[in-house]
Amino acid sequence: MITISGLTKTFGNNAVLRGVDLHVDKGQSLVVIGGSGTGKSVLIKCIIGLITPDAGQIIIDGQDVTRSGHDNLLHRFGMLFQASALFDSLPVWENVCFRMLRSGQSRGDLRDLAAEKLRRVGLGPDVADKFPAELSGGMQKRVGLARAIAADPEIIFFDEPTAGLDPIMSGVINDLIREITTEMGATAITITHDMSSVHAIADQVAMIHDGVVQWHGNIGALDQTDDAHVRQFITGSATGPIPTLR
Amino acid sequence: MMRLLAMIGAATLGGLATVGRMALFTASTFRHLVTQPFYGREFGQALFQIGFLSLPVVGLTALFTGGALALQIYSGGARFSAEAVVPQIVAIGMVRELGPVLVGLMIAARVTSSIAAEIATMKVTEQIDALVTLSTHPMKYLTVPRVLAATLVMPALVGVGDIIGILGGYIVGTERLGFNAASYLQNTVDFLEQRDIVSSLVKGAVFGFIAALMGCYYGMKAGRGASGVGAATKGAVVAAAVLILVANLILTEAFFSI
Ligand SMILES: Nc1ncnc2c1ncn2[C@@H]1O[C@H](COP(=O)(O)OP(=O)(O)O)[C@@H](O)[C@H]1O
Numbered sequence A: 001m002i003t004i005s006g007l008t009k010t011f012g013n014n015a016v017l018r019g020v021d022l023h024v025d026k027g028q029s030l031v032v033i034g035g036s037g038t039g040k041s042v043l044i045k046c047i048i049g050l051i052t053p054d055a056g057q058i059i060i061d062g063q064d065v066t067r068s069g070h071d072n073l074l075h076r077f078g079m080l081f082q083a084s085a086l087f088d089s090l091p092v093w094e095n096v097c098f099r100m101l102r103s104g105q106s107r108g109d110l111r112d113l114a115a116e117k118l119r120r121v122g123l124g125p126d127v128a129d130k131f132p133a134e135l136s137g138g139m140q141k142r143v144g145l146a147r148a149i150a151a152d153p154e155i156i157f158f159d160e161p162t163a164g165l166d167p168i169m170s171g172v173i174n175d176l177i178r179e180i181t182t183e184m185g186a187t188a189i190t191i192t193h194d195m196s197s198v199h200a201i202a203d204q205v206a207m208i209h210d211g212v213v214q215w216h217g218n219i220g221a222l223d224q225t226d227d228a229h230v231r232q233f234i235t236g237s238a239t240g241p242i243p244t245l246r
Numbered sequence B: 001m002m003r004l005l006a007m008i009g010a011a012t013l014g015g016l017a018t019v020g021r022m023a024l025f026t027a028s029t030f031r032h033l034v035t036q037p038f039y040g041r042e043f044g045q046a047l048f049q050i051g052f053l054s055l056p057v058v059g060l061t062a063l064f065t066g067g068a069l070a071l072q073i074y075s076g077g078a079r080f081s082a083e084a085v086v087p088q089i090v091a092i093g094m095v096r097e098l099g100p101v102l103v104g105l106m107i108a109a110r111v112t113s114s115i116a117a118e119i120a121t122m123k124v125t126e127q128i129d130a131l132v133t134l135s136t137h138p139m140k141y142l143t144v145p146r147v148l149a150a151t152l153v154m155p156a157l158v159g160v161g162d163i164i165g166i167l168g169g170y171i172v173g174t175e176r177l178g179f180n181a182a183s184y185l186q187n188t189v190d191f192l193e194q195r196d197i198v199s200s201l202v203k204g205a206v207f208g209f210i211a212a213l214m215g216c217y218y219g220m221k222a223g224r225g226a227s228g229v230g231a232a233t234k235g236a237v238v239a240a241a242v243l244i245l246v247a248n249l250i251l252t253e254a255f256f257s258i
């Protein structure tokens, strides 16, 4: 479904991605792990077309998007941003159904649809008419999630979906992501630091380090690997090949 | 000496690059203005924000300036016993120059700054990125409604400013300087020409276009973080104010030379 080869991106003299190769099959859930600032968000933004890579190729569903652009694919994407990125001038329900607001459906129907999507992420209908600034960070995250899945996308990107949530809500979100990928057959790429998420969501795991994919394999192989970077990351150890001063 | 030349060269190139980027941004605004979709709801909100909510500040500015203008012309005119021209000069001064320029500058302060801060905040919090992923072009959704609304509503604001400014002069003239109320108004109306009023409204439209465009331009190219929002707001207001004054000179030349 998504094949990335030789992807590079440099900001000024900060070489963030230095030749990323990655592949995800249709309906699979790939989790990308890696220390903060290693370019995981930049990678996702390259795939979805928000950042133009310097070199390399991204092929989505047979289409080379580095040549043809993303415009005709955007309606098949859903994205949850790391900081939610809700539109703070719009009430929650209009955020959730933003894509459908100009589709000709009545605002009443869309409001109901939003309430339904909000319920799926564990938010009551009273939230629908609030504004994003009135919500806690965790609630904003869930609204962002509801917005990402509202139009039943085929390819979904989650940038740190559980960061800042309590363990129970993290569990709810993990289950939801799992459910979306299995039920809807969507392809998902999730960035996370949270090892419980990795185990709950992933079919495949890729670890980014030093601008390249350091390790890539099935979730089952993650705990068996003797790759020192992966071991340090999953055990959360301060000593190892990954420098703690970044 | 070489260093100085190099600095001047770099500043010139930087300035030219900015002008070029603004020109491209303007072209892009027009391109998105004439292509579908058009976001009517956002346009309506922009009309309300820019037009209706600016009325108090426009009214106050014009009222007090009109009054002060009347006092100045009276005392200045007294030096060569020309006190009687107060109604005519207030009318011409407000309609041709002070009305459009003051309203333009107030809009740069009130509207340009808020557009720039809002869009820059959207930029740094990734809301602009989110728009793109939701198949919504930021130029169509954010820039076009604001620029169009400002261009259309500013002539009305300037018209209101002109009238209230003349009213300010009238109040001072009749209450303080002893002019006859009826003849003050008659003099004003008789003296103004169509060209004065048309130039005033055209200036308003141009200034409104500049004010909103600069807000959007600086907002969209904001850097990262809170300092990015601050820099965008400052840059937008300064650019809008300077461009409004430059455009004013050009338009005055175009309307009133000869
Ligand atoms: N738009 C940008 N302009 C300049 N530098 C950027 C930009 N986006 C990200 N970076 C830099 O790229 C690096 C990786 O960022 P990011 O992908 O957000 O990390 P993370 O892996 O934590 O998601 C950071 O050093 C960041 O400062």
Ligand SMILES: [Mg+2]
Residues within 6 Å of the ligand: A040, A041, A042, A082, A159
């Ligand atoms: Mg990130």
